[in-house]
Amino acid sequence: MKKILQLSLGIVTAVGGFLEIGSVTTAAQAGAQFGYKLLWPVLLGTLCLIFLVEMSGRLATVTRHTVVDAIRERFGFPFFFFVLLGTVLVAFMVLVAELGGIGFALEILTGIRFPWWAFPVSFVVWLLMWKGTFGLIENGASLLGLLTVSFVVAALRLHPNWTSTASGLLPTIPDSDKTRYWFLVVSILGASISPYLMFFYSSGAIEDKWDRSYLPINRFIAALGMTFGGFLSMAVLVVAALALKPNGIQVETFQQAALLMTTALPKWGFYLFALSMFFACFGAALEISLTIAYFFSQGFGWNWSEDLKPSSNSRFAFVYTLIIGLAAVPLIFGVDPIKVTVMSMALTSATLPLAIVPFLFLMNDPIYLGKDRNGWISNTVVGVVILISFVLALVSIPLEIMGG
Amino acid sequence: MKRLLVTAMIVLVSCKPPTPAEQMDAILSWVGSAVMLGSGWLRHTTPDSYTTQTLSLSRDHLLQIGAELLKSPPATIDSAGLDSTLTRSRSHIARMAQLVEARNSPAFRQVLDSLQLDQKALKQIADKVEASQ
Numbered sequence A: 001m002k003k004i005l006q007l008s009l010g011i012v013t014a015v016g017g018f019l020e021i022g023s024v025t026t027a028a029q030a031g032a033q034f035g036y037k038l039l040w041p042v043l044l045g046t047l048c049l050i051f052l053v054e055m056s057g058r059l060a061t062v063t064r065h066t067v068v069d070a071i072r073e074r075f076g077f078p079f080f081f082f083v084l085l086g087t088v089l090v091a092f093m094v095l096v097a098e099l100g101g102i103g104f105a106l107e108i109l110t111g112i113r114f115p116w117w118a119f120p121v122s123f124v125v126w127l128l129m130w131k132g133t134f135g136l137i138e139n140g141a142s143l144l145g146l147l148t149v150s151f152v153v154a155a156l157r158l159h160p161n162w163t164s165t166a167s168g169l170l171p172t173i174p175d176s177d178k179t180r181y182w183f184l185v186v187s188i189l190g191a192s193i194s195p196y197l198m199f200f201y202s203s204g205a206i207e208d209k210w211d212r213s214y215l216p217i218n219r220f221i222a223a224l225g226m227t228f229g230g231f232l233s234m235a236v237l238v239v240a241a242l243a244l245k246p247n248g249i250q251v252e253t254f255q256q257a258a259l260l261m262t263t264a265l266p267k268w269g270f271y272l273f274a275l276s277m278f279f280a281c282f283g284a285a286l287e288i289s290l291t292i293a294y295f296f297s298q299g300f301g302w303n304w305s306e307d308l309k310p311s312s313n314s315r316f317a318f319v320y321t322l323i324i325g326l327a328a329v330p331l332i333f334g335v336d337p338i339k340v341t342v343m344s345m346a347l348t349s350a351t352l353p354l355a356i357v358p359f360l361f362l363m364n365d366p367i368y369l370g371k372d373r374n375g376w377i378s379n380t381v382v383g384v385v386i387l388i389s390f391v392l393a394l395v396s397i398p399l400e401i402m403g404g
Numbered sequence B: 001m002k003r004l005l006v007t008a009m010i011v012l013v014s015c016k017p018p019t020p021a022e023q024m025d026a027i028l029s030w031v032g033s034a035v036m037l038g039s040g041w042l043r044h045t046t047p048d049s050y051t052t053q054t055l056s057l058s059r060d061h062l063l064q065i066g067a068e069l070l071k072s073p074p075a076t077i078d079s080a081g082l083d084s085t086l087t088r089s090r091s092h093i094a095r096m097a098q099l100v101e102a103r104n105s106p107a108f109r110q111v112l113d114s115l116q117l118d119q120k121a122l123k124q125i126a127d128k129v130e131a132s133q
Helices: A002-018 A021-063 A067-075 A077-110 A114-131 A134-157 A162-167 A178-192 A195-207 A212-243 A269-300 A314-332 A337-363 A366-372 A376-402 B002-013 B020-042 B048-071 B079-102 B105-132
Strands: none
Touching (some): A021 A162, A021 A178, A021 A195, A021 A212, A021 A269, A021 A376, A067 A195, A067 A269, A067 A337, A114 A134, A114 A314, A134 A195, A178 A337, A178 A376, A195 A269, A195 A337, B020 B048, B048 B079
């Protein structure tokens, strides 16, 4: 019974962790500009994430190591430090974007500009981290994040053309706006394959004391949870294609994105969007703050557990306190979270090999995983997607910057 | 791998600053946002504070993009006509924001209708710019 309960909570975690400001923004921009044509990177990213999440859960249940622990142990501290720098830098940018997303949700609800919300929002996130337990963060925020299912309702109410939708799942080369198209492909892949989710998930498996008996459940959570998360992202893209594209709206600001559901759900669409973003970004901000604290603590061999009191793992608590405080600073000075989001999603793609390649080596190491090591299918899917994502990121990021 | 390199080359060839067509798309995007927002406000689907703030944002962006475009307008369009349509659109949007604060729906509807006419005119200009490229 306990495992069945954990299964449902795990699925909720996956759903809550998948859809946040990055995936909503990139999917909305893609749908508003290119219609259904960019559904395929969402599918590709989701497929890759299913494998990555399953692998990180498998590593934790079989070896009792988190991904961070194992990378440091297997490759040594100097290499680990390099991974830490790249991953934490990008995760920090994503945290800024998520805190900004919460601030923006509050701005459109109250009319008070988002920089004013930066400090109160960061304080509440920190307070929950300080006082809360892992279970509260994992399940409370994620359950509220389920409000994002309203995007699916909105998509269905707009009666999408299913043939066009299906054709969007196949890659195409556009006739115009090529730079923008490929940059969005990279951003969507970056938003879907968030390495922080992988690190969070493996640490969570240790926090929840998973053992080998959880292997089938881990596989089920990864497949079902991430598929559902990807489905939500696709719903956002479809809504943008049907509600914003006909009006010629390209999503450059959060205010424009807030119009997404007003056509499909006239009475509640605006408020559902604002609340969905609030809870989804809140959940993601908690998960990223925790992940960064896990990363430092596991990497440097400090005590770590969200279930312990801050006095028992003071360095762990210090890291998230510092990170949350620092993330509020750019927002107080009015840095646009949408710009940070778009750039951080693309940078996530560019830095994916840094975190994923050593992880793939680990997952194929018989000393660590024995008979539970990766098969060729998971190696191929993850390897190919990461390569595509990396090459496209290297080409499109400089072009997008040069093109303004 | 070969396919990826071809794609990379296609992307490299397309490297350029925003074209007049892209600037016109951005203009249409902000006018479209104001029209959608206006229709939403009339149906009571968006709150007043969000509506006025976003209308102001639309007006500011139109001013900025319009000024950049009119610095070197494409030869195929009547730049004076574009300038006057943009000025009119901005003034309609500003008026809409005032009418939201006054909660004057009938007058708001009239101004929104005028903005939709400007939207059509801008769309025609955008099509000309697109065709000339």
